[in-house]
Amino acid sequence: MNKKAIFLPMFAFLTVFILLSLLYVIHDTEAKKSDLIGLNAITLLKLNDELEKNQFYLDLAVNQASKNALKKLADNGGYSSSRCEKTKTDLIDQDQYILLETCPALKLEEEFKIELKEELKIYITIFESTYQEINLEESFGLKTTEFFKLTPKIVKINEEYSYKNLYAEAFRISNITNIEKQEDKIIITLTSIVYPIEKTSGSTLTLKPKTKTQIPDFKVYDTVYSSIMNNCLKQEFQTCKEKLIQEFPGSELVQSQNLIKLKIPTDLGIIKLAFNTNKPIPPIV
Amino acid sequence: MFNKKGDLGLPIYFLPTVAFFAIILFIFSIFFFVIGVTKNPNLVINPESFSDESKITTLVKTQTSQNISIAEIIISSAKDQTKKELLEKELKILLSKLPKPEARDANWNLDIKIENQDFLNTGIKTVGAKDYYKQSIIIPLESKKLAKLDLYLNCYGCSIEDIRRNA
CATH class of the missing domain: 1.20.5 (Single alpha-helices involved in coiled-coils or other helix-helix interfaces)
Known part of the structure; x- marks a missing residue:
């Protein structure tokens, strides 16, 4: 074979070599890139939705907490739980009433804040997340590509350590840091909640939860307390009963010795309290 | 040679x-x-996966003819069953306004569960249909229970293109 004659077969073998090298270099370089295009955007979007839903939950929860707090206040004559001593239950009346003579001056907004905080904390601790982790099979069709071994195999995470649980737990452990009055509203601030973004390394989104609720109108307590003071202290039980029922229809009064047990249905709940007709009642501040 | x-x-x-x-x-x-x-x-992510959950968030925040939001009606109807009818009526109106593939048998559905018990199912489900765009939200109730809302598009014979174009 002369020199010219070997060019064609040599070219054929050289082509094989060049193509193999090209294949190796391209595959090796591309394999190092492990991004799933669009994954970061979608996880960010999903987490943003989750944060919006969490904030919405908090806004609804504070309204429910406010309603429940008002009921509890009414049940304790306007005071937060365990502020005053209570009557003992008996066979006739299983309800317990606060003893007004054992209570400090009534600061309704302060008492409301205490009860609201307690109630809201319950709602925060029962929170559940609806976050759905991204389905890589649906979103990227990973099953087919796994066949060609182009991407690493996906390891399924235990439900306990899922992002859904992680986000729910992050919300549940947040604390109420501040409750302050601003005009006719109460502003509630919680500790910042840091949410790790799904399938990223170290990226986070922070929610600084803040919510507000209307300060209720406590005028009815002023009326009730004034009415007790004017119509019941050092007065006959019958006079007291008639006057209170006239002023607050549907009221129930029961006397045992010098103690009067009272239930008054109002818009803020059924105000329940007991007072001694011979002792002064605490003022409303 | x-x-x-x-x-x-x-x-x-x-x-x-x-x-x-x-x-x-x-x-x-x-x-x-x-x-x-x-x-x-x-x-590259499939375009149909690129959806947010804004529909359900908007839905529960929507003000109804009663001048209260859907979320508030859900809360009050959980307490007072007589308000369930009003809730169902308002939901039907809202669900009918959500975009869906017109040429197909497609309907938006909203299921409400309280403590994993069915409370209300609104919408029409077709046998053999697939659910798309499932979105969920939690609403706290006065009784300190949680209501879970699931919104989804139930569609029979929908292709990805139908969904992408219309919903």
Whole structure:
């Protein structure tokens, strides 16, 4: 074979070599890139939705907490739980009433804040997340590509350590840091909640939860307390009963010795309290 | 076999060489164009996966004819069953306004569960249909229970294109 004659077969073998090298270099370089295009955007979007839903939950929860707090206040004559001593239950009346003579001056907004905080904390601790982790099979069709071994195999995470649980737990452990009055509203601030973004390394989104609720109108307590003071202290039980029922229809009064047990249905709940007709009642501040 | 000017053996090795060359090109074209090893292996997300959960958030915040939001009606109807009718009526109006593939048998559904018990199912479900765009939200109730809302598009015979275009 002369020199010219070997060019064609040599070219054929050289082509094989060049193509193999090209294949190796391209595959090796591309394999190092492990991004799933669009994954970061979608996880960010999903987490943003989750944060919006969490904030919405908090806004609804504070309204429910406010309603429940008002009921509890009414049940304790306007005071937060365990502020005053209570009557003992008996066979006739299983309800317990606060003893007004054992209570400090009534600061309704302060008492409301205490009860609201307690109630809201319950709602925060029962929170559940609806976050759905991204389905890589649906979103990227990973099953087919796994066949060609182009991407690493996906390891399924235990439900306990899922992002859904992680986000729910992050919300549940947040604390109420501040409750302050601003005009006719109460502003509630919680500790910042840091949410790790799904399938990223170290990226986070922070929610600084803040919510507000209307300060209720406590005028009815002023009326009730004034009415007790004017119509019941050092007065006959019958006079007291008639006057209170006239002023607050549907009221129930029961006397045992010098103690009067009272239930008054109002818009803020059924105000329940007991007072001694011979002792002064605490003022409303 | 070979003279000095040229290659007399050319007819002997030309055909096998060309055949070999063709085989090589064929094999490599499979690698490059069919398997696509030159393509970036990074996978691009399907457009239909690129959806947010804004529909359900907007739905529960929507003010109704009663001047209260859907979420508030849910809360009050959980307490007072007589308000359930009003809730159902308002939900039907809202669900009918959500975009859906018109040419298909598609309906938006909203299921409400309280403590995993069915409370209300609104919408029409078709047998054999698939659910798309499932979105959920939690609403706290006065009783300190949680209501879970699931919103989804139930569609029979919808293709991805139908969903992408209309919903």
